[in-house]
Amino acid sequence: MTDPRARLGLLFCLGVLVLCLDGALPLGLLAATTGLAALLHPRAVGWRLRFLAGVALLAWSTALSQGLFWADWPRTPLVVLSREPSIVICREGVVHGLVQSLRFLALMTAGLWVALSTAPDRLVAGLLAMRVPFGIALMGVTALRFVPLVGEELLAVRQARARRGRPLWQRTPWAWLTLEAALLRPVVARALRRARALAESLETRGFHPTAPRAVREPLRFGWADGVGLGLAAAITVAAAGARGLYVLYGAELYYSPGLRPLYAFVRGWM
Numbered sequence: 001m002t003d004p005r006a007r008l009g010l011l012f013c014l015g016v017l018v019l020c021l022d023g024a025l026p027l028g029l030l031a032a033t034t035g036l037a038a039l040l041h042p043r044a045v046g047w048r049l050r051f052l053a054g055v056a057l058l059a060w061s062t063a064l065s066q067g068l069f070w071a072d073w074p075r076t077p078l079v080v081l082s083r084e085p086s087i088v089i090c091r092e093g094v095v096h097g098l099v100q101s102l103r104f105l106a107l108m109t110a111g112l113w114v115a116l117s118t119a120p121d122r123l124v125a126g127l128l129a130m131r132v133p134f135g136i137a138l139m140g141v142t143a144l145r146f147v148p149l150v151g152e153e154l155l156a157v158r159q160a161r162a163r164r165g166r167p168l169w170q171r172t173p174w175a176w177l178t179l180e181a182a183l184l185r186p187v188v189a190r191a192l193r194r195a196r197a198l199a200e201s202l203e204t205r206g207f208h209p210t211a212p213r214a215v216r217e218p219l220r221f222g223w224a225d226g227v228g229l230g231l232a233a234a235i236t237v238a239a240a241g242a243r244g245l246y247v248l249y250g251a252e253l254y255y256s257p258g259l260r261p262l263y264a265f266v267r268g269w270m
Helices: 004-020 024-039 045-068 091-117 120-129 134-164 173-204 223-250 257-269
Strands: 077-082 087-090
Touching: 004 024, 004 091, 004 120, 004 223, 024 045, 024 091, 045 087, 045 091, 077 091, 087 091, 120 134, 134 173, 223 257
Parallel strands: none
Antiparallel strands: 077 087
């Protein structure tokens, strides 16, 4: 897909699709597909390693937190950390946390792929073509461009901290949390300074969000964009319809004997 409108439409379809899926297998396949697309984008090896580490950390932390604080039944103990007081990691909570993390990772990595593979001016042009107000489009794309800068600054601050002090694992947990919170101060200060400079630059150039604007390079919605977006929309509509019929069946609002294979498919695979 080369047109930014097709990529944004595909991202919207993916957002609806992840809400229709509840199984670990389909969400895992979806997250693996979007993650592979982001990894295949030309980037340094260090960036790819940090990306994989962040994905693993997010999945592990979500599964662990849900396993520790799972309050529903049944509760199958997976790991007993303490008996008095009772601290147990439940299998159902771990599975639920894994599913939630896969849902978030699929959407996050898809958004990362769109941001990496689409130039900011093309994103603005695509949003304007979709009738998004210029001020909102500019604000969203500007915030998106600041994300990698903030990540690079946070990495630089952590490297400077490591070279000036003792290793992090030699500190107490409370000191570790205090230091991690203190690391955000220079990052936030730089972000505020950058936002102020951008605002002054826009004001100097006479920026007005409602002024008419022309796109330098017109957008071209090709046949490949139409086929890809149409296929994604068809899959999303089918998944949403199947999930909706299953919800009506579970709530005892609508039931059709001819839809029993569909109910079984949704229960077993979605």
